[in-house]
Amino acid sequence: MAQEPVRVLVTGAAGQIGYALVPMIARGVLLGPNQPVILHMLDIPPAAESLNGVKMELVDAAFPLLKGVVATTDVVEACTGVNIAIMVGGFPRKEGMERKDVMSKNVSIYKAQASALEKHAAANCKVLVVANPANTNALILKEFAPSIPEKNISCLTRLDHNRALGQISERLNVQVSDVKNVIIWGNHSSTQYPDVNHATVKLPSGEEKSVRELVADDAWLNGEFISTVQQRGAAIIKARKLSSALSAASAACDHIRDWVLGTPEGTWVSMGVYSDGSYNVPAGLIYSFPVTCRDGEWSIVQGLSIDEFSRKKLDLTAEELTEEKALAYSCLS
Numbered sequence: 001m002a003q004e005p006v007r008v009l010v011t012g013a014a015g016q017i018g019y020a021l022v023p024m025i026a027r028g029v030l031l032g033p034n035q036p037v038i039l040h041m042l043d044i045p046p047a048a049e050s051l052n053g054v055k056m057e058l059v060d061a062a063f064p065l066l067k068g069v070v071a072t073t074d075v076v077e078a079c080t081g082v083n084i085a086i087m088v089g090g091f092p093r094k095e096g097m098e099r100k101d102v103m104s105k106n107v108s109i110y111k112a113q114a115s116a117l118e119k120h121a122a123a124n125c126k127v128l129v130v131a132n133p134a135n136t137n138a139l140i141l142k143e144f145a146p147s148i149p150e151k152n153i154s155c156l157t158r159l160d161h162n163r164a165l166g167q168i169s170e171r172l173n174v175q176v177s178d179v180k181n182v183i184i185w186g187n188h189s190s191t192q193y194p195d196v197n198h199a200t201v202k203l204p205s206g207e208e209k210s211v212r213e214l215v216a217d218d219a220w221l222n223g224e225f226i227s228t229v230q231q232r233g234a235a236i237i238k239a240r241k242l243s244s245a246l247s248a249a250s251a252a253c254d255h256i257r258d259w260v261l262g263t264p265e266g267t268w269v270s271m272g273v274y275s276d277g278s279y280n281v282p283a284g285l286i287y288s289f290p291v292t293c294r295d296g297e298w299s300i301v302q303g304l305s306i307d308e309f310s311r312k313k314l315d316l317t318a319e320e321l322t323e324e325k326a327l328a329y330s331c332l333s
């Protein structure tokens with residue numbers, strides 16, 4: 001029997017992530033090759049013509065899974081009936097800025113769009129915030145959409161997770177698909193903590209070995225590896241004069257696909273989710289944790305050992321998120 005189409009909202013769809021993301025969604029990268037989709041694309045009036053151009057290209061691409069396109073500058077029309085909302089709309093940082101420097105422009109967008117989603121999205125809509133500062137925008141969206149369950153609101157740290165996998169794969173000269181269970185803790189910012197203490201590599205023999213053992217260079221793992229992942233967004237901006245787009249779009253698809261369809265047995269991924277106090281992270285922050293997903297729900301992986309070095313890093317990034325929350329409220333008032 002033919003499956004009902006899923007309605008997927010992309011805000012900021014005329015921007016550069018949007019341009020990379022919408023064809024991925026229409027090709028089945030988000031929800032699999034058998035799931036039809038209807039795309040809802042939102043942008044602001046100055047971008048309306050460009051948004052219409054993206055719609056024309058989607059029609060011209062004749063994607064078999066794409067059953068309809070709504071391209072609009074009306075937030076209510078954009079949010080109506082959506083099952084998945086990927087919130088990319090906002091302003092990116094430029095070279096030399098930290099992500100929280102775009103806070104005052106972006107948090108107000110998330111306050112405004114929270115109520116449209118709350119009132120008009122389908123029940124149980126899953127929300128992924130991509131726009132920076134991603135954790136704090138997601139928190140503001142959550143606080144101004146109190147009837148959306150907190151388990152349905154997340155932010156993107158999968159890009160950082162994938163960057164960490166990529167760095168380990170290059171260092172060990174192994175396939176990226178054979179590396180798993182890195183963790184991004186905390187904020188999608190330069191205080192995030194990319195942690196390899198539980199990560200493994202599958203060897204050609206089929207045996208799984210710890211990344212720390214295989215790399216055998218703690219100075220690199222505790223130093224350059226961490227700073228490379230933390231600063232990768234800035235390195236891309238320096239090189240491209242634009243922030244990451246194709247890798248961000250791909251990571252957004254990975255995030256939603258695993259959330260909806262489940263993580264493979266024995267594998268976890270990183271998602272920014274509402275803290276319940278696990279690992280002594282203050283409750284009430286949107287913080288990146290290791291999670292597994294099943295039946296459309298994520299759960300934080302419990303019981304991982306945290307050494308003293310890691311503890312300090314988990315706390316530092318939590319402190320930054322607490323400060324960002326206060327800053328966000330001061331921007332809104």
Ligand SMILES: NC(=O)c1ccc[n+]([C@@H]2O[C@H](COP(=O)([O-])OP(=O)(O)OC[C@H]3O[C@@H](n4cnc5c(N)ncnc54)[C@H](O)[C@@H]3O)[C@@H](O)[C@H]2O)c1
Binds near residue numbers: 011043088090
């Ligand atoms: N979390 C991550 O891993 C990650 C990765 C890359 C980029 N980002 C962030 O994603 C955001 C988008 O990046 P980009 O490179 O696509 O930027 P972009 O400037 O190319 O596109 C952003 C789009 O959002 C639109 N927009 C602005 N205000 C809006 C509103 N109120 N409603 C709807 N649309 C609105 C703009 O008109 C523009 O078309 C930035 O904040 C960037 O920093 C996050």
Ligand SMILES: O=C(O)C[C@H](O)C(=O)O
Binds near residue numbers: 092099132232233236
């Ligand atoms: O770094 C940025 O500002 C863009 C994005 O958050 C990234 O990590 O690439």
